[in-house]
Amino acid sequence: MQAVLQFLNANMWPLIDALVIVGVFPLMAGYVVLLERKVMADMQARLGPMRVGPHGLLQPLADALKLMIKEDIIPESADRIIFWMAPVLSVTAGMLAFAAIPIGPGFLIANMNVGLLFILAVSSMGIFGIVLGGWASNSHYSLLGALRSSAQLVSYEVAVGMAMVSGLLLAGTLSMKDIVAAQAEKGMWFAFVAPVGFVIYLIGSVAETNRAPFDLPEAESELVAGYMTEYSGFRWALYFLAEYSNMIVVASVATTLFLGGWMRPFASVHAFDFLDFVPVLFMLGVTGYCLYRIPKQTGWDQKFILAIFAGICFVIAAALGMVFAPPLAFLKVPVLGAFWFIAKVMGYVYVFLWVRFTFPRYRFDQLMRLGWHFLIPLSIVNVMGVATALVLHRQAGWSSWVAFPVLLVVTILLAFWLVRAGERRDQQAARSAA
Amino acid sequence: MMDQVLFYFFAGLAVLSGVLVVTVRNAVHSAVFLITSLLATAGLYLTLNAEFLFVVQIILYVGGIMVLFIFVIMLVNLDVALHQVQFNRQTWVAGLLSIVLLTELLAALALARSGGPGMQLLPAPAATAASLGGNTEQIGMLLFQNYVIPFELASILLLVALVGAVVMGKKRI
Numbered sequence: 001m002q003a004v005l006q007f008l009n010a011n012m013w014p015l016i017d018a019l020v021i022v023g024v025f026p027l028m029a030g031y032v033v034l035l036e037r038k039v040m041a042d043m044q045a046r047l048g049p050m051r052v053g054p055h056g057l058l059q060p061l062a063d064a065l066k067l068m069i070k071e072d073i074i075p076e077s078a079d080r081i082i083f084w085m086a087p088v089l090s091v092t093a094g095m096l097a098f099a100a101i102p103i104g105p106g107f108l109i110a111n112m113n114v115g116l117l118f119i120l121a122v123s124s125m126g127i128f129g130i131v132l133g134g135w136a137s138n139s140h141y142s143l144l145g146a147l148r149s150s151a152q153l154v155s156y157e158v159a160v161g162m163a164m165v166s167g168l169l170l171a172g173t174l175s176m177k178d179i180v181a182a183q184a185e186k187g188m189w190f191a192f193v194a195p196v197g198f199v200i201y202l203i204g205s206v207a208e209t210n211r212a213p214f215d216l217p218e219a220e221s222e223l224v225a226g227y228m229t230e231y232s233g234f235r236w237a238l239y240f241l242a243e244y245s246n247m248i249v250v251a252s253v254a255t256t257l258f259l260g261g262w263m264r265p266f267a268s269v270h271a272f273d274f275l276d277f278v279p280v281l282f283m284l285g286v287t288g289y290c291l292y293r294i295p296k297q298t299g300w301d302q303k304f305i306l307a308i309f310a311g312i313c314f315v316i317a318a319a320l321g322m323v324f325a326p327p328l329a330f331l332k333v334p335v336l337g338a339f340w341f342i343a344k345v346m347g348y349v350y351v352f353l354w355v356r357f358t359f360p361r362y363r364f365d366q367l368m369r370l371g372w373h374f375l376i377p378l379s380i381v382n383v384m385g386v387a388t389a390l391v392l393h394r395q396a397g398w399s400s401w402v403a404f405p406v407l408l409v410v411t412i413l414l415a416f417w418l419v420r421a422g423e424r425r426d427q428q429a430a431r432s433a434a
Numbered sequence: 435m436m437d438q439v440l441f442y443f444f445a446g447l448a449v450l451s452g453v454l455v456v457t458v459r460n461a462v463h464s465a466v467f468l469i470t471s472l473l474a475t476a477g478l479y480l481t482l483n484a485e486f487l488f489v490v491q492i493i494l495y496v497g498g499i500m501v502l503f504i505f506v507i508m509l510v511n512l513d514v515a516l517h518q519v520q521f522n523r524q525t526w527v528a529g530l531l532s533i534v535l536l537t538e539l540l541a542a543l544a545l546a547r548s549g550g551p552g553m554q555l556l557p558a559p560a561a562t563a564a565s566l567g568g569n570t571e572q573i574g575m576l577l578f579q580n581y582v583i584p585f586e587l588a589s590i591l592l593l594v595a596l597v598g599a600v601v602m603g604k605k606r607i
Binding site: 003007079082112113114117118120121122124125127128131132135143146147150151153154157174 | 435436460462463466469485486488489490492493496497498500501502504505508509570
């Protein structure tokens with residue numbers, strides 16, 4: 001008992017952080033789904049969910065309730081234990097990765113010195129949830145979805161890992177906290193120093209999270225719902241949660257590694273200090289918009305709910321504004337940092353949504369060719385380019401403003417050559433086939 | 435206290451799931467137990483402050499090799515394998531050999547504890563994680579300074595294996 005109390009006392013803040021993440025995250029995933037539906041509706045000139053709550057604001061809660069009370073069906077010839085275990089495994093892997101993600105300088109569960117590798121390792125375990133679930137369902141659609149998913153993940157993990165290496169070379173550390181510190185020291189986000197690496201990571205992360213246009217494992221028109229065809233009710237909801245948590249994890253890794261983590265834009269330029277007020281003004285703006293929409297709602301209940309949302313936004317704005325009071329100045333960096341981190345993650349997720357509604361789905365061979373014939377060679381070239389630029393900068397004394405752009409141009413030229421070579425190979429294959 | 439609890443937990447889990455890997459009939463189940471066993475081994479590395487090894491064990495064995503294992507197992511028709519009669523009759527030989535091995539290990543341990551001639555337990559390394567710095571850097575230094583040639587030889591070997599597999603797998607290159 002004594003030992004347990006001592007343990008709790010020594011690790012109080014990490015435990016509280018973990019509880020906050022586990023408690024808040026499912027809600028956040030629900031609202032990301034709402035955001036996705038709203039963005040999709042907007043891009044297709046529709047309104048999206050409007051019925052449950054004002055502007056569909058209560059839709060996530062209604063969906064969650066529906067999924068929880070739905071009948072849970074297990075196919076008769078399914079492998080029951082693995083069928084039961086698979087979604088849990090998926091969601092565990094997704095949530096565990098949050099342990100190493102720094103949401104602001106004060107909000108970090110574990111500052112490991114192998115943080116980035118830990119996230120990579122844990123998220124590579126999430127694939128078992130998909131593969132085992134697809135196998136245990138004892139259905140051809142599920143099995144094909146699972147096979148596609150594992151093939152896709154194994155292929156794109158190489159490119160994504162190599163893209164990460166280009167960022168790591170610049171940072172010189174694997175600790176998530178120190179990666180952000182390295183960017184602060186450099187005064188520049190690594191997305192601008194190694195843009196090719198960032199773009200490869202962006203494409204690869206779309207493929208790794210099984211999202212459109214690379215959502216072959218759950219392609220509705222071919223495989224019903226892929227690996228989760230046989231799942232229903234709460235287990236299905238767990239798979240959904242895992243997918244969205246993976247999305248937020250890859251967005252967080254991209255934010256930390258390439259987009260400056262919790263730093264605000266232009267963190268090292270004092271002329272832009274006024275940007276510190278953006279969080280408060282943004283939340284006040286959202287509050288104002290809610291208040292403006294209240295009279296337009298039909299019925300007192302809708303008005304009441306929107307007023308509650310306005311109140312929540314105002315409380316957040318007040319909390320963000322409070323850090324400007326001198327006695328609370330020590331909270332300024334962590335609180336505003338958390339805001340910027342979440343804002344960047346949401347921006348990255350928005351790009352995911354945007355891509356999903358813009359591009360048609362790839363064919364499986366096209367997907368594999370993009371991965372193996374283009375992204376992997378390019379990512380290797382990119383790592384060599386960044387390494388050469390670093391050597392030229394550090395050992396040969398070139399200015400970093402010369403070394404990095406020169407090697408960037410070389411990398412991009414090689415990328416064009418790769419595309420050309422691929423096209424020529426295709427033409428040759430077509431000719432020999434004819 | 436905590437360290438010992440964690441050690442016995444991970445070690446017990448590794449051994450138990452290792453036994454289950456070879457006794458369970460269903461190939462997918464035994465792959466799942468192999469994953470558990472590998473994860474428990476990774477946990478043991480973590481109790482030894484070897485974070486890098488822990489992470490690499492998970493990335494390579496669990497996230498890479500086991501995914502391919504399961505990929506292959508799922509493609510094979512399992513029902514046939516399940517209904518085949520096992521033809522090995524070596525249970526007794528295997529059992530006898532493992533008992534011999536166990537006695538040998540226990541004897542070695544007992545001899546070392548009593549401090550017999552030429553048999554001492556190695557002194558426990560006094561260095562802690564903090565005094566060593568990050569062990570990622572340590573491993574990097576060792577691999578690329580002291581053991582460069584073995585490291586490069588191993589990678590050439592892997593490359594040759596890779597090329598060989600492609601040559602054998604493809605009719606026309």
